[in-house]
Amino acid sequence: MDPFSAILGIGSAVFGGLAGQAEADAQNRAIEKQHKYNMQSWRYGRRSTMADWRQSTKQWRLNEKNEETLGAFKDATNLQDWLYNLKIQDFEYASQMKQYAKSEQIYGQQLTFNQMAQSAAKEAEYRKLEETKNELLYQNQDIVIKALQAEGLTAVKGQQGRSAAKMEQAELASLGRNQAILAQSLLSANTDTGAALRKIANDKFGADLAAQASRMLQPDRLPEPPKPLTTPRAEYLKPRRPKKFDFGPKPVKGAMASSTGAWMGAATQGLSSIAGAIGSGSKYNFNIGNTPSTSNLGSLGSSNFARNMSLDLGF
Numbered sequence: 001m002d003p004f005s006a007i008l009g010i011g012s013a014v015f016g017g018l019a020g021q022a023e024a025d026a027q028n029r030a031i032e033k034q035h036k037y038n039m040q041s042w043r044y045g046r047r048s049t050m051a052d053w054r055q056s057t058k059q060w061r062l063n064e065k066n067e068e069t070l071g072a073f074k075d076a077t078n079l080q081d082w083l084y085n086l087k088i089q090d091f092e093y094a095s096q097m098k099q100y101a102k103s104e105q106i107y108g109q110q111l112t113f114n115q116m117a118q119s120a121a122k123e124a125e126y127r128k129l130e131e132t133k134n135e136l137l138y139q140n141q142d143i144v145i146k147a148l149q150a151e152g153l154t155a156v157k158g159q160q161g162r163s164a165a166k167m168e169q170a171e172l173a174s175l176g177r178n179q180a181i182l183a184q185s186l187l188s189a190n191t192d193t194g195a196a197l198r199k200i201a202n203d204k205f206g207a208d209l210a211a212q213a214s215r216m217l218q219p220d221r222l223p224e225p226p227k228p229l230t231t232p233r234a235e236y237l238k239p240r241r242p243k244k245f246d247f248g249p250k251p252v253k254g255a256m257a258s259s260t261g262a263w264m265g266a267a268t269q270g271l272s273s274i275a276g277a278i279g280s281g282s283k284y285n286f287n288i289g290n291t292p293s294t295s296n297l298g299s300l301g302s303s304n305f306a307r308n309m310s311l312d313l314g315f
Contacts, residue, residue, distance in 0.1 A: 031253065038251035046247045056239035063236045071231040078228035085225055096219035103216035110211035118204040125196045132189040136182045143178040 035251060035253040042248065042251050049242050049246055053239055053242050060236055060238055067233050067236070071233045074231040075228070078231070082225060082228050089222055089225075093219065093221050100216050100218055103214075107211050107215045111208060114204050114207040114211070117207070118200050121200040121203075122197055125193050125200070129189055129193040133186060136186050136189075140179060140182050143182070
């Protein structure tokens with residue numbers, strides 16, 4: 001290999017190492033930025049999880065408070081309605097008792113009136129019967145007086161014998177007949193009075209039944225409505241406090257790129273170029289380490305090889 005190719009190979013190796021180092025540095029910067037972003041996202045996620053937990057806890061406490069407030073309101077409303085219904089029930093019972101007392105008063109007054117009406121009707125019938133009896137008595141007295149007058153008239157005329165007997169029999173027959181008529185009239189009056197009294201009694205009984213039918217039954221107090229039960233309260237599950245595993249794994253920085261491989265490749269390529277140039281030393285004169293036309297590889301070092309090497313082209 002000619003010296004120019006060796007120099008070009010060494011330069012190419014050096015530039016390749018520099019490019020590899022630049023690429024590794026760029027990769028490392030990108031990895032660092034990504035790790036920083038991952039850590040920031042992880043911290044934000046952790047803060048968001050804790051904020052959500054605190055908000056859920058506040059909501060849980062608010063739900064518990066609202067549930068208790070609503071339950072207490074319902075209990076108070078139910079108790080108020082229960083007491084109000086008791087008052088209405090007492091008022092209705094008192095009103096029914098007043099109506100019952102009024103009904104009893106009217107019923108008693110109706111019975112008294114029926115009794116008074118019956119007594120008045122009976123008195124009227126008895127009075128009517130008494131008047132009939134008195135009238136018949138007067139008629140009987142009148143008949144007897146007329147018979148006596150007829151008998152006296154016959155005696156005054158001086159009639160005797162059979163004629164007087166016939167006249168006396170005729171008068172007695174007339175008297176008996178008239179008294180029989182009066183007796184029959186008296187019997188009829190008694191019968192009519194008895195029928196009228198029975199009708200009066202029946203009328204009173206019917207009036208008493210009508211009063212009994214319109215009589216109000218004694219009201220009974222309704223059973224007391226059951227006392228309202230306590231409103232059940234809904235239970236809410238308390239939010240669980242976040243654990244370490246809720247935040248997820250902490251981000252890990254990725255493996256950093258190294259430029260060592262690039263520089264090792266460049267060094268290997270440079271050594272190969274130098275070795276090729278030395279191998280062709282019979283055609284070109286190399287002065288290495290102040291020894292002309294002599295190859296001295298023992299004095300070469302990998303770190304200061306380019307600085308100690310000089311080429312004598314012999315032109």
